[in-house]
Amino acid sequence: MIPQLVKRLTLPVAANVPEPGDPFLPAMSEADAARTVLGADPYDLLLHMDEVWNAFNPWAPAPPPAGPGRSALWRSGAFRRYVPTAHPAWDHLGASYVLENTRAVQILRRVVRAYRSGESLGVPSEATQRWLDATEVMLFGAANPIAPWLSTSSVRQEPEAVRRNAYWRLLGMDLAFGTEDNQPLAYEKAAAHNSGFVRLFEELLFELWQAIANFNNSSGVNHTDRDRIFRIVEELRFLLRSRRQSQQLAREELAAATALGWAELTVLADTPLVRDLKAEATSAANRLRLIGERVGLPAHSRSSAFFSMAAELSLLLRTIESNLLTEANIPMLYNGSALAETSRRVITEWAAATGKDLKARTRPVETAPQRRLVAVR
């Protein structure tokens, strides 16, 4: 939700939108938009998050979830002019998963703790203090008139445990690390989870690579298996949608996307926090690594790949889950279109992050059980 909000701030807003009498708003530069969001009142951000959820209208055609009281609150929010018109306007849970694997949230938790409990990291600037206020609310559950109610309560208090539960259910994966002190983090592991997601997804990436590599092949053997690509996409769609019946996991997905989007935005440029921590660098992964060194918690060594694929993975998984891909248009995934560029980026970065060579099949596809010799007469 956070990067999408920054994007919307870089677009002009017409007069009289959404209400008559609203003035024209000029576009902001990307830097000003990012600074506006990073320096925003957390209350405004959570009001907007609430509005994004309501605009999505998860149970349509039933009425939207917000009542008249909450709807009235939105009209006082700083971002009320930037409500998305296309939905769902937040990243897929897969993007949150790869971003969280960088260990950004745990590193920022240590930053907040150090700043709030002493001066071991120096004195935070005004902008960093605003960032600290917002981060305690958005990532670590500090009290606010509108708490991030979407996913936490007294029943499930720890936001990280809620996110891990969602990753486990939808993607069948746990994070690559435990708690800050390297102990296993306890959370509810649901029995109904997509344990087959990784195998299927990597099979799809392999087949897509074959199609991309053979795309210009007008003579000789062409290993593109269009039908198999479509069948894998279809199976992935069934798998992911089976965990999303009646919009289950949608609110957890929005909460995770908001938290991880905030963490990502914090290190996407030399922000005030990055400068206060003297962690200026040329990439998000390097900034996070330097911040991790300042607080004694190393970032994931493959953070660069995680940051690089988050947006593309989100778009690819959303497309797979939608009804867009059919047998007729499945070449969109590899034929040089914008979506093909997206899948190509995911193949590259997924291989770099996991260390698996997705461009070579590790074992042949089993089409029928092998017969074994059990006796000789």
Added chain:
Amino acid sequence: MPNDRNRSAQEPPAHDPNIDARVELLEKVLLHYAQTGTLEHTLGHGFDAVSGHLCSVSEQLSCISQELKPLRRLNGGEPVELSDAEQACWDNLQAAQARPTFKAVKSLPVREVSLRFASDLPDPDPGHEPSDHEASTWSAAS
């Protein structure tokens, strides 16, 4: 294990404008046939090098389509036709997920804030009379 340096070892070849020109020519021929029902005025523009020796129109048309197919694939592929509903779905997905690239942003501008202590605050207006509440508060404190 994949090596970062080898990530793009199999980059697709660059877009070839000569192929575009050839595709455009062949498509003009087909359009001309669709509009006039003849191929008479299309020979002599490079097209006859492929099909000039063929006598019947149907053979020539067949030859054109056979040549066009791989040429289209070479430069960007056969266009995938999306229905209106599919196009709307794809537009919605892209619009909803749109995010900034930050390619031009290295650092964010910051505001300078001066330090403020109690002694930095301006003196009160000399004509200011303490309210009953202020007076009682101070007298109680003293």
